[in-house]
Amino acid sequence: MAQFIDRRLNPKDKNLGNRRRFIDRVRNHVKSAVDEAVKRRDIANADREGRVSVPADSINEPAFRHARDGGRRERVLTGNKQFHGGDRLNKPPAGGAGGRGRKGSKDGDGEDDFVFILSREEFLDIFFEDLELPDLIKRTLKELAATRPHRAGLSVTGSPGNLNVERTLRNAMGRRLALHRPTDREIREIRGRIFELEAVALPSEAQRAELIELREALETRQRRQKLVPYLDPLDVRYNHFEQRPEPNANAVMFCLMDVSASMREREKDLAKRFFVLLHLFLMRRYEKVELVFIRHTHQANECDEETFFHSRETGGTVVSTALVEMKRIVDARYPAADWNIYAAQASDGDNYSGDSAGCAAMLEAELMPLCQYFAYVEIIDEEEAQFLTNDRTGTELWLAYRGVAEALPNFAMKRISGPGDIYPVFRELFSRDLAKATDG
């Protein structure tokens, strides 16, 4: 007796729980791999899956085992060709290639690192870890593309709510006609005639014959009506919907950063996280996001990502040059009618004195009308964060931008001293999106 069970449709990924525990176990290594990847990768590719390499000892499963060397052992081998009992064979020199290395591979890879691939989702989980994002936003960011149901013809299966009455009835009618289903009217007429004839007190021979004929006709028609139902499951049609990605317009994201000497590795790393997060958010909304990098000291220029993050410049700091450069690029390449323009600016707050008012004026008058959203972060030291708690005090640039932020809703600004502070800058951006998502 055997029972066959088809398990192919059972849920897969039975091992997900174990995998999660494994990743938890090597969290430190995974975390540093992710941090490393964020530093190394382009902003646009920051959320790819990635290789993580873990030193083998950290996930070693120890047990009492015999050492490889020492003592007397005996083994049996196969394929003897030239040996005789009592032969002595010289051992390979110690530390050599290890002979055939048979014993060595007993517990897997030996000293090699353990390498595995982190999926995009797992990668983002760890990336988000110290950004302190609310769960809902983590989830929406991880979705690859927003979809919306679109009509896609008809289907023979579906939920009652999607029943297409018109189609269903049309099919039913076609089938009834093709199969010659007697109509109710026909039957009603025959019934009427039978009734009339039955009412005749003394029917003639012809009338009697007609009556019999009519009764037979009625019976066959009624039988046929039963055989060919008015509505058959075959006729039923449902509206079919297909999940299609939302049609998205294009967006361009400007990354503006002060690259003068006061911006060190820590500041640049924080700035990068800030840019990555905005980029992730934009990727979710728009099919294509272009990135423009503008760095500035006392003069600004457009550059590629590599230069943006890694090359050092010397010079003063004039923030308005970056804004002018941005305006020039927008005018030249990204007409506001065709592009959604986002900008993210990171700086340590230094600016040439007297320039900040100009920046604010320029933002308000020229750039903000073009931009969907402008986010500014001022990266400060952790000690500074202790006393810079009041938004109303700060550098000249900060105060000038505050005026802009108060006047315009799509301008956000924040002081950050660690990765956990980044998210609040975007809070409004995300909350608008969420509100829209819950409405739709």
Next chain:
Amino acid sequence: MAESGLLFEGSDWDFSVLDRSYVAIEAVARQDLELDLYANQIEIISSEQMLDAYSSVGMPLMYRHWSFGKHFIQNERAYKKGQQGLAYEIVINSNPCVSYCMEENSMPMQALVIAHAACGHNHFFKANHLFKQWTDPEGILDYLDYARGFVANCEERHGQREVERILDAAHALMGSGVFRHRRPPSLSLKAERARERERLAEEEKRVHYLWDSVTRGSRSTASDETEARERKRRMRLPEENIIFFIEHYSPVLEPWQREVLRIVRNIAQYFYPQKQTQIMNEGCACFVHYHILTLMHQRGQIDDGAMLEILHSHTNVLTQPDYDDRRFSGINPYALGFAMMQDIRRICEDPTDEDRHWFPDTAGCGDWRGVLKDAWANYRDESFIQQFLSPKVMRDFHMFALSDDATDPWFLVSGIHDEQGYRVVRDAMARTRDISIQEPEIEVADVDLLGDRVLQLRHIRRDGIPLDPAQRDATLAHVRALWGYAVRMQEN
């Protein structure tokens, strides 16, 4: 198809073909080979599910632990790179006997798998004395289900970290968590579960009493010492099952932690017979599938094409590379088991003078089915080789024994496949399959009840082979965590 008597044609399969083939295969197994089988439950799974099953030691249900995730990643990587194929089947020693077949297998492969696992392994599980005495196939799936639930529950209550700590330690001791000589106190896993609740509470009291009364007061008196001696007697030292000892007598563990240890110990015990019968188990399965399918081919139930495919995988599995071949990784248990069992049949039916000299009882007796079934039922690898490894098989494999003494700069060929060497090679072969020689022998030697509660372990060295020091120290750290006090290891 019905007229030609063929069970299937081509490589496609569906459930009706599977069913028809199963009935025919089982009929041969029961009538011709007279096998005793558990009812079969054959599950068709996809390759991902096969990978899943791999990483949790082949069991359909297992508690969660990071190491299974690690093994999964390893297997997945090897599989995707093409370094490693997946097994065609996995079979579980349970009643009903569960075997997995992959959906990718062609129909001839499915027939092979059914004959191999659902008949061969199935019979071996049911008949072999080790499995009968030491495992509970009725209860194992229920027990695993319970174990999974229990561990999940503990994670919820005490946190994943805490549970992981205990499981890590228990896994490290798994090799020393079986009763090798004494029978386990309870066999029925079902009864085990039922008793669990009250047992936990009761046990706890006992352990506390044990430690409390002994440590009362700092000076030990003469009466304390006699009492301690009496307690030690009851602990039945030395104890070979370290997990069992810690589970019962550790002064620091909480009841749930003891139960987790018990679960790991029970699972280790369940797998212990499989370790000891690898050659026999695979040999039996290969012999059975080969016999059944050849017979069906002769009867015209399987066509030539299918038979060729079957023989192709059969020979692939049964290849024994030579020692100087790059593929060599020790004796292939499938090859040796199959060759020995085929040879037993030959000796019964068509013996030479040599066979009559070596196997006076069975040579020429003709009843190879009886001899094989007796072997399957009553032997394990070591004793099976000692009893049945014939000169012909040793010659066919060109076996030779090599001894390696760390103090000598040479290896010694202690025997080859010739008249003087047969017994040497056979003895050496048997010893390499003896778990008690191949695995380190470690026991709980003593425990200091009166003083600092030191747990004394003893490694009994055989042939001067030491323990791997790094592994030993890491494992001892786990023992210390479970015991709560110092642990010493004495090697002699």
